[in-house]
Amino acid sequence: MFSGIVEEPARVVALVREKENLHITLTCSFAHELKIDQSVSHNGVCLTVVKVEGSNYTVTAIKETLEKSNLGLLKVGEKVNVERSMKIESLLDGHMVQGHVDQTAVCTNVAEADGSWYYTFEYDDSIGNITVEKGSVSVNGVSLTVVNSKDKSFQVAIIPYTHQITNFHEIKKGTVVNLEFDIVGKYITKLLKQYLEGGMIAKLIGK
Secondary structure: OEOOOOOEEEEEEEEEEEOOEEEEEEEOOOHHHOOOOOEEEEOOEEEEEEEEEOOEEEEEEOHHHHHHOOHHHOOOOOEEEEEEOOOOOOOOOOOOEOOOOOEEEEEEEEEEEOOEEEEEEEOOHHHOOOOOOOOEEEEOOEEEEEEOOOOOEEEEEEOHHHHHHOHHHHOOOOOEEEEEEOHHHHHHHHHHHHHHHOOHHHHHOOO
């Protein structure tokens, strides 16, 4: 479980394809503190550390992960938002992020707003995922508040600190990002869908 509070952007130093898997080697300041089998969020994707060498460490993304996230688009030299899993005694400064990316989205606009930035993202809503105004969403592993929520798009406001400490400063129009929608909202959406498909709403109101 993660909070969506990114520790730093790690830099990709090597990418190795092995059949349908992708081994990703990154460098970051806390790599020497990592242990084999430890969970780390990468652009919002929970991956397991499989190798540690000095300031570098390696994780492996399988086919399903590559298909549902932007990790398959990574290039050597790019930055990835990383966060180690929460500790029980930690304060929850963001929101509950599982590290299970639901789908990707495309940045359609970046607008500067007197020191901050508004990013607009569009996504395929046929899967059933939704955002709500002032609700939570994880974008590339960053816990953010939704503004201007629409059926297929939403905006987030990025302050200078977040812009600097994450890979948001590299996101531009056309950039693909990972989305993890709020877990409570996903449960409610699924339940409502089941009720509607099964005629449960009509039964509940006695019609």
